[in-house]
Amino acid sequence: MSAVLTLAPAPARRLALLGTGTVGTAFVQRYQSLLARGVALPQFSWLANSRTARVCGHAPEQELQLANLAARTTPALQPWAEAEGLQRGDVVVDATASDEVANWHEQWLARGVHVVTANKLGQGAQLARAQAIADSRQGSDAQYGDSATVGAGLPLLSSLRALVAGGDRIHRVEGVLSGSLAWLFHHYDGQRAFSDWVREAAGAGYTEPDPRVDLSGEDVRRKLLILARASGIALRAEQVRVASLVPNALAALPADAALGALSQLDAPLLEYWHQAQTKGGCLRFVGGFDHDGASVGLRILPLDHPLAGGAQTDNRVAIHSDRYQQQPLLIQGPGAGAGVTAAALLDDVLAIVRR
Ligand SMILES: NC(=O)c1ccc[n+]([C@@H]2O[C@H](COP(=O)([O-])OP(=O)(O)OC[C@H]3O[C@@H](n4cnc5c(N)ncnc54)[C@H](OP(=O)(O)O)[C@@H]3O)[C@@H](O)[C@H]2O)c1
Structure with missing residues (x-):
């Protein structure tokens, strides 16, 4: 039995x-x-x-x-x-x-x-x-x-992992990786103060709890590290060159005082905006890595550049790999918001x- x-x-x-x-x-x-x-x-x-x-x-x-x-x-x-x-x-x-x-x-x-x-x-x-x-x-x-x-x-990490699992080597990834900074540079027109736009983005919940985390490039640095590591590159935080938008005096303030001092951003950002106008381009905050290094910062892009498009909080990322050598795989879509x-x-x- x-x-x-x-x-x-x-x-x-x-x-x-x-x-x-x-x-x-x-x-x-x-x-x-x-x-x-x-x-x-x-x-x-x-x-x-x-x-x-x-x-x-x-x-x-x-x-x-x-x-x-x-x-x-x-x-x-x-x-x-x-x-x-x-x-x-x-x-x-x-x-x-x-x-x-x-x-x-x-x-x-x-x-x-x-x-x-x-x-x-x-x-x-x-x-x-x-x-x-x-x-x-x-x-x-x-x-x-x-x-x-x-x-x-957005299917960024899953796409990178699928490429790696399929035997591809990731050559280069670059993109507009901050939804809040994308929103800011899609709206900023050199007329209304940049700091006003930052307050509006923070009020809409697009920024990190402390918007300086976005403006300093720190948030994009973290995202680049995650993407690079998912691509099989053991990137260290200190290997990412970050050009912050936050002046030192603003960076030094405690979080509760920083929101009231955001106007320190206005003069340098207006200057960048004029430079972009002169060159016929647009401002985009871009992060990228390849096998030689990684960087984060504000760039003036030609209007027909792959990363210049999109709207609102769109992230826009170009992946270059073994199979995407001539033209990158482009992934775009809303990249911020609760x-x-x-x-x-x-x-x-x-x-x-x-x-
Ligand atoms: N907002 C977005 O669009 C967005 C998009 C993508 C990713 N994220 C990420 O999502 C996370 C949350 O963002 P959020 O906008 O929701 O921030 P948030 O509104 O500031 O909320 C953060 C929460 O974390 C809690 N917290 C902090 N330290 C804690 C601890 N030691 N133990 C338990 N809880 C703790 C806070 O509690 P207390 O109130 O008690 O301090 C608060 O409830 C962040 O990592 C952010 O980068 C946000």
């Missing part, structure tokens, strides 16, 4: 969200609207910011509001770290810009917890951290969903759940 084996059901996969700001809020809204349309998603277990962590049950929207009302503490806390309780197979979503949270990616993966991130500091900061994340991925069956980190979900970023995060969550 043969014994009948009964397997215990696998524990239900759960979802946790870190970051309840612009992107975190859009993530919760999209999660709710997909659920209402009958899409199968993991149960929302808890969400947290730097002030509080809240168990969600069936009402993540309400808990998100309460989390955002929690009192601020100095220094910022990691209230979720003590009791995060994530188990193998759970999915944690990082919608923060926090270095401390990015430092956890590696150990979550090593424990079999899937990580989905809009935070570029996992793969776009120190090379050692990016390599530790890659090693943890290989050593466990946990996935790392990073499509929101560059191009807010809606597309949240959609990219949920795409990655769904890809993990459906595997």
Whole structure:
């Protein structure tokens, strides 16, 4: 007589969200609207910011509001770290810009917890951290969903990885990689002060929480590092030459004072605008890398240049590889904004759940 084996059901996969700001809020809204349309998603277990962590049950929207009302503490806390309780197979979503949270990616993966991130500091900061994340991925069956980190979900990373997997060598990648700077240079007309446009972009949620992160080129540097590393090039942050738009005096100010001092940008930007007019070109903030190095900065491009087109927050990226030698593969589309970023995060969550 043969014994009948009964397997215990696998524990239900759960979802946790870190970051309840612009992107975190859009993530919760999209999660709710997909659920209402009958899409199968993991149960929302808890969400947290730097002030509080809240168990969600069936009402993540309400808990998100309460989390955002929690009192601020100095220094910022990691209230979720003590009791995060994530188990193998759970999915944690990082919608923060926090270095401390990015430092956890590696150990979550090593424990079999899937990580989905809009935070570029996992793969776009120190090379050692990016390599530790890659090693943890290989050593466990946990996935790392990073499509929101560059191009807010545009098929940039997936295209590069597909080319590399198909045996292509990536020769050069260059592009308009900042949706906020694309928006600024599509609108700036030398008439209204540049700083006014920056405030408008920040108000629309296009910039990083501190717009100097975009204007300094630091955000583009991080994206270049992520793209280069996905292309098989072990690029280090200090190998990227960055020409910042932020004058030193503005860079030195604390974040709360910087917004009031943005007019320091106006005179140099007006000068660049006049130079572009004289040459019959347009201003674009471009980042690029090849096997000899990488650079980020403002360029005057001819109007028919492949990177000159697009509109609004469009990213526009040219990939040169073995099969795309004469003409690059061009990828263009909206590359900033909470809606597309949240959609990219949920795409990655769904890809993990459906595997
Ligand atoms: N906005 C966009 O269009 C866009 C597009 C692509 C990618 N991203 C990326 O998405 C991320 C979030 O951007 P955002 O615009 O949503 O920023 P945000 O509005 O400033 O929100 C950041 C959130 O992270 C939380 N946080 C900070 N440190 C934390 C910690 N140690 N532990 C837990 N939570 C912490 C903050 O909590 P407190 O409020 O308590 O400080 C806040 O809820 C960033 O990495 C950004 O680069 C944004």
